[in-house]
Amino acid sequence: MANLGIEIISVFGLPPVEFVDLAADLGCQHISTGLSSFDFGVHDYPAWSLRDDAKLRREMVAAMRDRGVSISLGEGLNIRSGVSARDYAADLDILCELGAEVFNTVSMDPDPGRTFDEFAVLSEMVAARGRVTTVELVPTLTVGDLPTALAALRHVGRADFRLMFDTMHVMRSGATIADVAALDAGQIGYVQLCDAPLKARFASYFEESMFERMVPGEGELGLRDLLAVLPADRIYSLELPLRSEGLAGIGPQERLGKCVAAARRLLAEAHGEALAVLS
Numbered sequence: 546m547a548n549l550g551i552e553i554i555s556v557f558g559l560p561p562v563e564f565v566d567l568a569a570d571l572g573c574q575h576i577s578t579g580l581s582s583f584d585f586g587v588h589d590y591p592a593w594s595l596r597d598d599a600k601l602r603r604e605m606v607a608a609m610r611d612r613g614v615s616i617s618l619g620e621g622l623n624i625r626s627g628v629s630a631r632d633y634a635a636d637l638d639i640l641c642e643l644g645a646e647v648f649n650t651v652s653m654d655p656d657p658g659r660t661f662d663e664f665a666v667l668s669e670m671v672a673a674r675g676r677v678t679t680v681e682l683v684p685t686l687t688v689g690d691l692p693t694a695l696a697a698l699r700h701v702g703r704a705d706f707r708l709m710f711d712t713m714h715v716m717r718s719g720a721t722i723a724d725v726a727a728l729d730a731g732q733i734g735y736v737q738l739c740d741a742p743l744k745a746r747f748a749s750y751f752e753e754s755m756f757e758r759m760v761p762g763e764g765e766l767g768l769r770d771l772l773a774v775l776p777a778d779r780i781y782s783l784e785l786p787l788r789s790e791g792l793a794g795i796g797p798q799e800r801l802g803k804c805v806a807a808a809r810r811l812l813a814e815a816h817g818e819a820l821a822v823l824s
Contacts, residue, residue, distance in 0.1 A: 549808060550575030550617050550782030552737055554755060556797050557587040557786065561601060565608040567797055571805045575617035575780055578643070580636055585756070587791040596639060606643060617780045618679075618735060619645035622667060624652040624660055624687075630667035637674060647677045647735055647780075649709050652687040660687050661700040668706040679734040681709035682718060685750045690718040698732060707734030710775065711784060713741045713758060716766045726774040733776055737784035738808055740764030756788040761807040772815035783808060 551568050553576065559567065561578065568576050580596040595602055609615060619640035622633050640648065648671045652660040668678040682694040694708055710733050715725070739758040743765045747753040761768055761783075783804050790800050 548575060548617075548778075548780040549573045549805065550577065550780050551801060551805075552577045552618070552782050552784040553579060553620060554585075555783055555785045555787075555801060555804075557585040557788070557791055558582045558590045559588070559797060560590060560593050561595060561605040562608045565605060565612055565614050567801070568614050569612035570798065571802055573783075573805060574613065575615055575782060577618035577620055577649075577782060578616055578640075578645070579619075579621035580639060581621075585786075585788070587788055595643065596636065602639070602643060609644065616640070616643050616645040617647060617782060619643075619648045622648055622650045624650060624654050624663045624667070626654050626656070630663045630670065633667065634670065637670060641674050641676065645676070647679055649679045649681055649735070651681045651683055654687055657687060657693075661697055664697055664706070665701045665703075668701050668703050672703065672705050677705045677707060677734055678703075679707050679709035681711060681714065681737075683711075683714050683750075683754070684718045691715060691720045691724060695732070704731065708732050709735050709737065710779075711737040711739075712766055712768065712771060713739050713754060713784070716743070716771070717741065717745075722767060722770050722774060725771060730776045733779060736775060736779050736781045738768075738781045739783065739785045740766050740768055756786050758785050758787070760785070760787075760804050761811050763807075768811055769814055772811055775815075777812075777816040781808065781812060 551573050556564055564576055581594045582592045650667055654660050664680060671678045680694055680697050682688045688694050688697055738761060740761050741759050741764045745753060785804050787800050
């Protein structure tokens with residue numbers, strides 16, 4: 546069966562326990578999380594911090610146990626100028642306490658050499674905790690395309706340092722279905738699923754990626770063909786912020802319910818009915 550998840554930016558700051566319940570209610574087994582809330586300006590949710598609030602961590606762990614949901618991805622471990630990967634040691638420990646299985650990183654440091662070296666440090670720290678690291682390519686950031694991401698994998702040289710495959714970012718970076726098909730399946734650690742036009746709709750790439758993506762199958766990324774060449778046994782998690790709907794008063798269950806249904810249909814078509822999570 547396909548492992549379906551929901552990524553944290555899809556819920557615009559929904560508190561952790563409510564996020565767990567939402568995922569379970571939609572039939573998803575996984576969520577991603579960072580350690581603190583971010584004000585997306587969409588919903589009036591209270592601020593929260595898993596870093597500072599041990600009681601909230603215990604409540605989240607209990608909710609995940611009761612609802613059959615796990616944290617498939619830990620976020621917020623970004624490489625930046627003046628920040629060392631070693632600065633994240635305490636955050637890694639908290640994410641491990643919460644049960645996170647994979648840790649994702651991107652680089653905002655304009656120095657590619659330092660970026661790659663910091664990836665190596667971070668992946669070593671994550672591996673010491675028995676987890677896997679993924680590196681995400683984002684067209685506007687230091688690792689902005691598939692060749693650069695693959696160069697990072699070669700530089701780090703660890704089987705537990707893999708590619709985060711965000712469908713929007715990868716296909717917007719200029720990659721083709723053939724390029725994706727040529728990847729070693731072992732290099733792909735996790736898939737973030739959404740749709741989008743092939744050309745930007747917003748002046749800011751950041752704004753589009755953080756706030757307004759498209760329901761799977763409604764864009765131009767060629768998801769049916771793309772999913773067919775991706776490994777069927779990875780986690781497919783919905784990175785699907787729909788700010789316009791949120792501002793129009795459409796709640797997360799309604800917004801994401803249709804996205805989950807669309808993802809199930811596409812995965813069924815790409816990987817076969819036996820591999821899809823059916824409603």
